[in-house]
Amino acid sequence: MSHDLASLRRQLEDLVGNSHVDAGPETTAAFAVDGMIPALTVRPGTQDEVAAVVAACAASGAALVPWGGGTAMGMGNCPVRVDVVVHLDRLNRVVEFDPDNLCVTVEAGMPLARLQEMIAEKKLLLPLDPPDGARVTVGGLVAANLSGPRRLLHGTARDWVLGIRVVLPDGERIRCGGRVIKNVSGYDMNKLFIRSFGTLGIITEVTVKLLPMPAAQASVLGLFPDLSGAAATAEKVLASFLLPEALELLDPCALDILAPALGRSAPGNFALAAGFTGSRETVERQVRDLETLISERGGTVRLFREVDSVRIWDAVTNAFGALPQDPLRVLCMVAVPIARTAGMMASARAGATGSGLTAATLAHAGSGILWAAFFPAAGLPEDEAVSRMVTTLLALREEAATVGGSLVIQEASPRLKERVDAWGKPGSSFAIMRRIKTEFDPQGLCSPGRFLGGI
């Protein structure tokens, strides 16, 4: 450890207590970002402590990376430097729960699942469903704008966050938004920090609005021998009056992962899964209508109600978490205009086949989001595997770009990230993004290098 970091360590220990600062690779290795092990990890216990920690890092020129549940740490490019990881697990209190006004304020390190449990007691929910909800923290959810199948009806974090508190890169604390559902008192600063990936400061507190729990829910799964039947049905649903909460396309590999939850496998099939919530009347009506649409297109219907429906969505939401671990696997998210979603799924699968890779793909059919995981064939030499991945990803990114979309790597080995930028090329708005970063973090100390265009 350099001299500066040694003195920073002592300062941090003074600020948060010895037991909340760790140094040395044997303890900090668990907080490596893309293989870069931080010199120090620090666990502030209050928002003011976060501010003091950030100010101390700024004063000694140490680069820091905030860490929530760690579920999205694979995103982005390899950081340029990681001196200090600021772990927010102790920042996990409820600040204020106001069920009558459908809102709650929590500290950023609160796990999403725990928040959901607490508000469920008042028959409320936050309709955001990122993968791995048990580990995702509310702060991380916001910083990475993570989302899941339910974004079709409910949108993403940017639609649910009412206010946040942030520690800026110089250690100053600010508040953005508030706790009312309409707020135009100055700029909408929430939007600046949502999905800023820790490059503009550390989110320490979040206020979100909530929804009353629906009276009923059900899920319908349509199994089709090919993608086109499932995709055509999805198109019909989107053009109808139906208001599914989620509408997912699953390829045979993704469907395989779900076999245990579904209670049986359906080899070779594609699936369209729709989730409905609401009153009993509207749920029943939608189930009936969708069953008809599926049958008309030659699919077979499976219906799941209430707890079974919940179980199915858990499985779908976390499907990629159940994929086999493989150091060479790549996980990416492709975003395209809605009508292109199924086409991208076909392209991702074809691209994989063409390069001798295996793909599992799953798409939010009504939102324009495709998740794809690529695996090398067994026994392929590492160099060759990485090269093939690179080719496949770049071709897919190119195709997404032609329709104004993007491909973002969610998880990949540092070796692959050296050859493929995690975000792709920045567009005409990059100059302003750079200027924003410079205004807020002139020293470039917050998560340096992880974001778009080297920010």
Added chain:
Amino acid sequence: MAQNLLIEGLRQVVGEANVLDSPVHLQLYQYDAYLEERRPDAVVFVHSTEEVAGIVRVCNQHGAPFVPRGGGTNLSGGTIPFRGGVVIEMIRMNRLLEVDTANLRARVQPGMFNLELGNALAPLGFQYLPDPASQKAATLGGNVAENSGGPHCFKYGVTTNHVVGMTVVMPDGEIAEFGGLAPDTTGYDLTGVFVGSEGTFGVCTEVVVRIVRLAEGVKTMLAIYDSIERGSETVSAIVAAGMIPATLEMMDQLVIQAVEQSIHCGLPLDCATVLIIEVDGLKDDLEAQTEAIVRLCKEHGAREVRVAKDDAERALLWAGRRGAFGAVARLTPSYLVCDGTVPRTALPAVLKKVAEVGEKYDLKIPNVFHAGDGNLHPLILFDWRNAEQKARVMKAGMEILALCVELGGTISGEHGVGLEKMDSMRLVLSEADIRSQLRVKRAFDPKDLANPGKIFPAPQEVACVP
């Protein structure tokens, strides 16, 4: 003279006929729906993104401020050229460029009126959800710049939830694309940051919005109360029962009387308040939802609940609500619209206090507002020719905003800060909060040419450190 050179430069971009600089013309652009006035040096009609970029570059050459102007209906002085300069009149960029039903998006020029977009989408079975009560005369660009709300925003969110991309002429004249047809664009959410920036981040020249199917069914109710408190309690009771109606709007007696005089929609003149409640969605449970709401209203003291029998009845109810500001204008030479917001459950308390403020300053304050959002619009009536009265109005307005903040709310729900609420910003923002917002402003507009002199209060005097 520098002034002539500026005008000459503008003319070279858009032609002689599209630049106004005669005093008579300029006078028409010195005010908006707020109460202040300031004359611009020139008004320019623009027709394309390139023209806007050309105009902004000329402004840069001459260090002239510029202010984009849509319908001029904003209530906070957003379009008043506070430091003079050039008003960029957007109203001719009013085309619907593309309706893409497969992708559930529409591409619109910013000068299009909100209602025109609605009218163009409806025959296709689609709608754009944010619907400010001023939708007949407010443009999409103005909606974007103010992050406007509207009666349907309780269930569906405000402008920012429905704008997914835009083309912007930056304050230095560069053209940039934010967001687009595809979701989750990489990098910072500049679309989200731009929405609500009140013309201070540049000129939006194209907007991509989310469109959705028209609802399969709609039911509209009018609940009539003899007590304003019972009416506002009902709002929270409906939400507590687990329902999210599309709208929950409220009007008090003075507003009802004004509306009846000008629109004749059959509102009872003797009641204390009415709630306009609308539920929409799949038709299967609308009857049941309506029944449940009618029951709740009655339990909370409604003396009568009417359910609109057909589209004509429904349209009449909405004509009354949408015409409320206009109708009140017949009661008085001028009024100040407050726009404070509170947590919904604080509505009964805040309404009572607003009435007390009215008594204290001897002012009439009718109320018409988005109750579901907790967004008040006390309208403080006065005569602009009476300076003493105007001073009282400003004090009363400030007191009402302070009340909202005290109850956990904020100083503006949807009308923006503009010139009007600069001094109230410190009620909700710390110096650090203000500084951080100014950082964003500097990043977008380092020369401070885009609608300068708005939103931010003058820096506080700081004692010199020896």
